[in-house]
Amino acid sequence: MTSAMSGTQAAGRPVRLPRSARRKQLLAAAQQVFVAQGYHAAAMDDIAERAGVSKPVLYQHFPGKLELYLALLDTHCDAMVSRMRAAMEATTDNKERVRGAIQAYFDFIDHESEAFRLVFESDLRNDPAVRERVDRVESGCIAAITDTIMADTDLSRARAELLASGLVGAAEVAARFWVAGGRQVDKPDAEALLTALSWRGIASFPLHGEHA
Known part of the structure; x- marks a missing residue:
């Protein structure tokens, strides 16, 4: 499990993080994807997967990739x-x-x-x-x-x-x-x-x- 996914699941069930902690987690996952793939090749699907969350959760915090x-x-x-x-x-x-x-x-x-x-x-x-x-x-x-x-x-x-x-x-x-x-x-x-x-x-x- 990557560091970006830590705190995402426990006993197979999603963990509800405070909004600030979730935002920090999503930013960490996004950074890994952007550095590895570049902005243009990176997709929100990739970032959500790296963070271990659904795309709707990602979009709750950030309206778009930019x-x-x-x-x-x-x-x-x-x-x-x-x-x-x-x-x-x-x-x-x-x-x-x-x-x-x-x-x-x-x-x-x-x-x-x-x-x-x-x-x-x-x-x-x-x-x-x-x-x-x-x-x-x-x-x-x-x-x-x-x-x-x-x-x-x-x-x-x-x-x-x-x-x-x-x-x-x-x-x-x-x-x-x-x-x-x-x-x-x-x-x-x-x-x-x-x-x-x-x-x-x-x-x-x-x-x-x-x-x-």
């Missing part, structure tokens, strides 16, 4: 932005903040590979609703870093945003390259390399009250 897919994206996009904000708030050491930003992407792609594939490698990225959510991850992570840069330096928002976008872009592209290349560099070493590269640039900007 709504189900978007709900999954919302969950993972919000989690990624929260991860980045947590990295910025975890310390006042700016080098460690840079390390945290890099690590947020490496952890996401390494420990939550299914979620990463849904957000960044979706076969539905041209859909406006999907594109909006993917863009929201990028803009949310950039905003978190921008706020931190502006709090510590005299840079304008436009300049801080440009720096933040460079850090986010480097972290995402490097993490994807690292996985696609078979993780040939140990994860801590990969994160340290990117941190050193990024920190050497960002550290050149003086803090409030300092002179360049």
Whole structure:
């Protein structure tokens, strides 16, 4: 019995789960199907079967496949932005903040590979609703870093945003390259390399009250 089906049946009879628990179960099943088959090939029948529920039960929670897919994206996009904000708030050491930003992407792609594939490698990225959510991850992570840069330096928002976008872009592209290349560099070493590269640039900007 898959994890998505846990709690679905007991002694051969359906178990009535609280609505929030059922929704979580259905999202887990949908994620497995979408990652394995892609959005276009996945069917609601497949998702219901994976979850161990009837299609009417599935439709009680999600009116269609797109709504189900978007709900999954919302969950993972919000989690990624929260991860980045947590990295910025975890310390006042700016080098460690840079390390945290890099690590947020490496952890996401390494420990939550299914979620990463849904957000960044979706076969539905041209859909406006999907594109909006993917863009929201990028803009949310950039905003978190921008706020931190502006709090510590005299840079304008436009300049801080440009720096933040460079850090986010480097972290995402490097993490994807690292996985696609078979993780040939140990994860801590990969994160340290990117941190050193990024920190050497960002550290050149003086803090409030300092002179360049």
